[in-house]
Amino acid sequence: MFVDSHCHLTLPELHGRIDAIRADMAAARVDRALVICTTLEEFADVHALALRYDNFWASAGVHPDNEDVEEPTVERLTALAALPKVVAIGETGLDYYRLGARTLDQMEWQRERFRVHIRTARQVGKPLIVHTRSASDDTLAILREEGAEQAGGVFHCFTETMAVARAALDLGFMVSFSGIVTFRNAEDLRDVARFVPLERCLIETDSPYLAPVPHRGKVNNPSFVPHVAAAVAQLKGLPIEEVAQATSANFERLFGVPAVSASAV
Numbered sequence: 001m002f003v004d005s006h007c008h009l010t011l012p013e014l015h016g017r018i019d020a021i022r023a024d025m026a027a028a029r030v031d032r033a034l035v036i037c038t039t040l041e042e043f044a045d046v047h048a049l050a051l052r053y054d055n056f057w058a059s060a061g062v063h064p065d066n067e068d069v070e071e072p073t074v075e076r077l078t079a080l081a082a083l084p085k086v087v088a089i090g091e092t093g094l095d096y097y098r099l100g101a102r103t104l105d106q107m108e109w110q111r112e113r114f115r116v117h118i119r120t121a122r123q124v125g126k127p128l129i130v131h132t133r134s135a136s137d138d139t140l141a142i143l144r145e146e147g148a149e150q151a152g153g154v155f156h157c158f159t160e161t162m163a164v165a166r167a168a169l170d171l172g173f174m175v176s177f178s179g180i181v182t183f184r185n186a187e188d189l190r191d192v193a194r195f196v197p198l199e200r201c202l203i204e205t206d207s208p209y210l211a212p213v214p215h216r217g218k219v220n221n222p223s224f225v226p227h228v229a230a231a232v233a234q235l236k237g238l239p240i241e242e243v244a245q246a247t248s249a250n251f252e253r254l255f256g257v258p259a260v261s262a263s264a265v
């Protein structure tokens, strides 16, 4: 059985098709998924999915790319984190990819928002789901400054260098691989996937984005996560069953999620 550790099922491409997606997940032996929150406005929908289905869980957080949305506070996130089936804080982090005409000084709001998430995670004892893009130095510096190793977490949809992977592991974080690891031009990332110890790896779809080969270009969904597992298995020279089992166990350990009985799927 496989776990999708990161998907956006409340986005319109997927939200109206949950029953069909769940059937596809069962057929593909994907037995669990973590549904990721990206705005406070979206949280109720994310949480409703986790409450409705035994094998879905939820996060609480505001994505660094989301501007003109309600700004999270430690108090607000702490309250959401206490709700049933909320197992992680995020996704949060830094994204300087869409700077446009702005300078890094003008992105202080993003760094402050990230700090709020880290402080919350430490306070509530739940792991962080970290998004970092074109901002790895600041991401790592802030994680260290805020004592994020006390909360732990995962660098999701990893696309950074070997050095950043090493730093993430040194902080006690896990590294999550998405469909990008199957893309033809992702040789550097495949080196990272060979390097990260299996007991620190997660797999994810980040759906509806980034569908793995052989579905590249389609709308992604959690039933495609076995293709990510197959790629990681091939890179590590392991049977896919071993990658499925290890990444599922890692998911349970990081998020404090129990193994799910077959009847719940």
Ligand SMILES: [Zn+2]
Pocket (backbone or CB within 6 Å): 091, 131, 132, 156, 157
């Ligand atoms: Zn992300």
Ligand SMILES: [Zn+2]
Pocket (backbone or CB within 6 Å): 006, 008, 036, 091, 206
């Ligand atoms: Zn995401």
